[in-house]
Amino acid sequence: MSTTTLIAPTYPGFPPGAWRDVNGLRTWWTEAGSGPPVVLVYGGNFGSPAFGGGCCAMCWDGTLQRLAESHRVITYDRPGNGYTDAPQRDADYTMEFVIDHLIAFLESLDVGPVHLVGHSRGGFIVTRTALRRQDLIQSLTIITSGTLGPGVGMNAVALAGNPHSPFSLEGMKWGYKKYSYDTTHVTDAWVQPFVDHMEAEPYLKMMVKITAGRLIERFFIPELARDKRETLQWLREGRLQRPIQIVWSLTDATVPAQLGYDLYDIVARHETRVTLSMIDKSGHFPYREHPQWFDDTLTTFVAEVEADV
Amino acid sequence: MSDPVTETTVELQGRTVRHLSAGHGPRLLLALHTGAPGRSPFAGSSDLFADLIGRLDLDGLRVLAPDLPGAGGTDLTGPADLTTAGIVAFAQALIAAEQQDITELHVLGHGDASLAALQLTREGAGDHAVASCFLIAPNAAAPIGDSIQNVSLLHPPPPRWSRRSQRWAVDRLTYVPDRFPAALLDRLVANAERAPHAAATALLADPVKAAALLGAQIDAQDAFYAHCRDVGYAQPVTVFWGAGDPTATVTRGTVLASILAGGPAELDFQLVNQCGHFAQFDRPAQLAGVLQTALHRAAGHLIPTT
Numbered sequence: 001m002s003t004t005t006l007i008a009p010t011y012p013g014f015p016p017g018a019w020r021d022v023n024g025l026r027t028w029w030t031e032a033g034s035g036p037p038v039v040l041v042y043g044g045n046f047g048s049p050a051f052g053g054g055c056c057a058m059c060w061d062g063t064l065q066r067l068a069e070s071h072r073v074i075t076y077d078r079p080g081n082g083y084t085d086a087p088q089r090d091a092d093y094t095m096e097f098v099i100d101h102l103i104a105f106l107e108s109l110d111v112g113p114v115h116l117v118g119h120s121r122g123g124f125i126v127t128r129t130a131l132r133r134q135d136l137i138q139s140l141t142i143i144t145s146g147t148l149g150p151g152v153g154m155n156a157v158a159l160a161g162n163p164h165s166p167f168s169l170e171g172m173k174w175g176y177k178k179y180s181y182d183t184t185h186v187t188d189a190w191v192q193p194f195v196d197h198m199e200a201e202p203y204l205k206m207m208v209k210i211t212a213g214r215l216i217e218r219f220f221i222p223e224l225a226r227d228k229r230e231t232l233q234w235l236r237e238g239r240l241q242r243p244i245q246i247v248w249s250l251t252d253a254t255v256p257a258q259l260g261y262d263l264y265d266i267v268a269r270h271e272t273r274v275t276l277s278m279i280d281k282s283g284h285f286p287y288r289e290h291p292q293w294f295d296d297t298l299t300t301f302v303a304e305v306e307a308d309v
Numbered sequence: 310m311s312d313p314v315t316e317t318t319v320e321l322q323g324r325t326v327r328h329l330s331a332g333h334g335p336r337l338l339l340a341l342h343t344g345a346p347g348r349s350p351f352a353g354s355s356d357l358f359a360d361l362i363g364r365l366d367l368d369g370l371r372v373l374a375p376d377l378p379g380a381g382g383t384d385l386t387g388p389a390d391l392t393t394a395g396i397v398a399f400a401q402a403l404i405a406a407e408q409q410d411i412t413e414l415h416v417l418g419h420g421d422a423s424l425a426a427l428q429l430t431r432e433g434a435g436d437h438a439v440a441s442c443f444l445i446a447p448n449a450a451a452p453i454g455d456s457i458q459n460v461s462l463l464h465p466p467p468p469r470w471s472r473r474s475q476r477w478a479v480d481r482l483t484y485v486p487d488r489f490p491a492a493l494l495d496r497l498v499a500n501a502e503r504a505p506h507a508a509a510t511a512l513l514a515d516p517v518k519a520a521a522l523l524g525a526q527i528d529a530q531d532a533f534y535a536h537c538r539d540v541g542y543a544q545p546v547t548v549f550w551g552a553g554d555p556t557a558t559v560t561r562g563t564v565l566a567s568i569l570a571g572g573p574a575e576l577d578f579q580l581v582n583q584c585g586h587f588a589q590f591d592r593p594a595q596l597a598g599v600l601q602t603a604l605h606r607a608a609g610h611l612i613p614t615t
Contacts, residue, residue, distance in 0.1 A: 050531075051454075051527075121455070124455075146454075146455055147455040150457075151560055152451070152452055152456065152560055152561055152564040153452065153454055153455050153456075154452065154564070155452075155454050155455070156452045156453065156454045156527070156530055156531065156534055157452060157534040157537070157538060157568055158538075160530075160531045160532070160533075160534035160535035160538060161531060161532070161534070161535025161536075161538070161539065212517075213517060214516075214517050214520035214521055214523075214524060216524075217520035217521070217523040217524045217527075218516055218517070218519075218520040221453070221523065222458070224455060225455075225456060225457060225458035225459075226458045228455065228456075228457050228458070229457045229458045229460070232457065
């Protein structure tokens, strides 16, 4: 593990970025603030935005800056997203590879156990990371994760029939608006960095590789389905033994509220410190649609966990 | 009660097509069988419908049940034949080749063929609009994304599609295994030894081509969900969902029902206890009755082709 000193780019409004070699991938990351360490993991995955691709740390714009007023907030671009290198091997286009990478990233930070926060598919990533390496985790916050939810997600229905190219600004905005109850947070300024990445050569090269090899259908989907079954089994067995905050939305067209209730039911059978925070009139991005509520909810939870220590 | 079921082989667009048919009249029910050639652990064909067809009142109704490309006695011409779009194109060509006048076209799709039945219902066939759609265990139409791995058919006994292996599969897919007819199992075993099945398995030995079929299914689902969300089906749709079907949970069925229910026409969702994937053997009389009722209800219900 080594940290390089080359100048790294960053996102509009973000603190300076930096590079870090993580499991052989040049990995972009940034941090701001001081206090309890909070690591933010966004949603999505590899490949086409039609299947959740094209995300990056810009998802946390606003959240990162506000939380940094009272926490040490760290975020990064996952493999094949944003400024971070794509996996080299076909068989590494899996969620498990992303989880291996996050574990290595957390180890490299060397900041002690962190408060790990994951949204959407990131909620699955942080939960499985916590299950595999509880020594790295102080608490877990899972935000509207249909991927982790023990039921049928509605992404494919809510996001069907994009009339634009999913790789375009209009196509990305169409998708994020479908995700949202209040669409005013879906601005050009927020979405443009996603599109910039997708138009850059590394992303285009990765898309050729993914498409030619059918990597999403061959590796990502079947292995995620297998790992999801195993992850829910681990949760039902009570293996997750850290304070857990589940943040969910009542009006998310992609992730039904029932999945949040069912997830709570599974983890609360074993772990005493579990809270389900459900927000009304919110879509898939409660931290963007209701930023003050989300900041208060997360900050209070982290403070309670820290006070326990 | 019913005309005998006839087995016929025809040439259609340069390929051999085998189908079962029964009855006469201007009303046509096109039945698309379950079983994805080269992927499912059983070698399905139209024979899966023979018993069901025999239970129907065929007054004024003709039932046509083809072996789908790569299954039974119908040739496979390429990988596109195995996609939803390929099955729809095949079905449309089959209807266009029908010699008799068709005043009403009804579509039945079982399991793997359910997405094709739903697409055919949207598109129609030439000048013929589809008047109603009947789905048995439509697991292929329920959302896939980020779902939990289904392990029910994960480890068929080798060699695949042998009698022992297919017996294992139908045992797991029926709620009461002994109800699956032995003679039909013999037919499935014979299907696996025919050239179309061999062509499908050879094609799917390439993992990239096999994965492409999942991509095509996701694309077909995308079109289906967008239609349900933004337009909705104008034709009545009936779903016959076995609560004991190991290929899809009841929750997936109820989610599919909620997706289908948004359209202007009626959705009839039948959740049937102690019924597996092969409802025609677990609940033969009930299935035939619901299908017959749906056909009667849709009689005269014609939608202009869009």
